[in-house]
Amino acid sequence: MPTDPSTVPQTTAPLRWPVEPAQGGWYTDAEQAALTLAFHDSAPWRTGWKAAAHESALEVAFSAYTGASCAVAFNSGGTGLEMVLHALQLAPGDEVISCAINFVGAHIAVIGQGGTLILAEPDPLTLNLDPSDAEQRMSPRTRAILVTHWNGASADIRPFLQLADRHPHPVHGPPVVIVDAARACGGRTPSGAVVGAEGWATVFSFESKKLMTTLGQGGMVTTNDEDLAARLRRLRTYGRSEHWGTNQLMTKAQAAVGLVQLARLDGMNDARITQAHQRTRRLAGIDGLTLPPTLHGRRHLYYRYNLLVPPSWAGEGRNALMEVLAAEYGLGSIINDPPTYLGHQLVRAHTAQRCIRAEQLAARLLCPCSHPLISAAEEADICDAIRAATATVARTYGP
Structure with missing residues (x-):
């Protein structure tokens, strides 16, 4: 199998323009003011940096922006995707279909959560997942279709929802459609929906290079499945004394800046x-x-x-x-x-x-x-x- 580890030119310095921007969404005095306010609000020892109120405010605003019923904030888009896949409880042999042209993080998450990664071809125009090729990869073991809005080109989610309905899993029913919108926050799909409103879950990244950012890292998952949203909230906070979980919370500073970035998105x-x-x-x-x-x-x-x-x-x-x-x-x-x-x-x-x-x-x-x-x-x-x-x-x- 061929390998191609190089993704940048050998000549990298000095460059007038870098291989890619280090910052996607840019900051203004409004973000600086929000960060300063969060700092002063958190300075008293009785208050500290507990993020719940700010995190909740960003979730409500993000849910309203996308039109999804629920939004759950995470410390990164990568951990958000991992927890969405974890909620599927993938068993050995369970398959997740995804486009071969992709950021590696999405595919590593599938493998890390115990799924069998099934790669499919891109559409020649958009380089998003090709629905026709994805259908050829469907099997009775398919649990999920992972669709990426690649490089900001919004994919049509409807063909994948129809594809899932045509090929139900013998135990779990139609495979779920998970959407990777790390590079498409604020996009619109051909159905007219805001990215984040369609599919079982949509994962956003607010990492530094993304379209909106929250101090280097941060993420969000939107869903219309309230049970999934409740489970994700447990997973990011040590299982809330009932289930397995870990600490994947967004910080107060990230949420405060995120609210401003969302308003400017x-x-x-x-x-x-x-x-x-x-x-x-x-x-x-x-x-x-x-x-x-x-x-x-x-x-x-x-x-x-x-x-x-x-x-x-x-x-x-x-x-x-x-x-x-x-x-x-x-x-x-x-x-x-x-x-x-x-x-x-x-x-x-x-x-x-x-x-x-x-x-x-x-x-x-x-x-x-x-x-x-x-x-x-x-x-x-x-x-x-x-x-x-x-x-x-x-x-x-x-x-």
């Missing part, structure tokens, strides 16, 4: 979308370079700005383009993401599967640095660099 996403559309207009007409889809009828957030080089450039030519961008123009880029079994030994050891379409698409993929706070002048320089570097590589690898 649509504005930050609007700026991201505007910049991405402007970049697409500037890059139009480059021979062989496939630009990210606009996805009319849904809200594509462009967590990363994905480019696909021509098939003849796959692998070697794509890598050459990343090197030219970095070495000659100071523009960093990242492959976000290759199939997880190519870059992570645990996933590779867990499955003998290969997803050829995923490998072919990932070999053409690169994501040049993009962020809404990049100035208009710098954005023009970035687009000029992509156009010039593509022309340079085309002289070797063809149009």
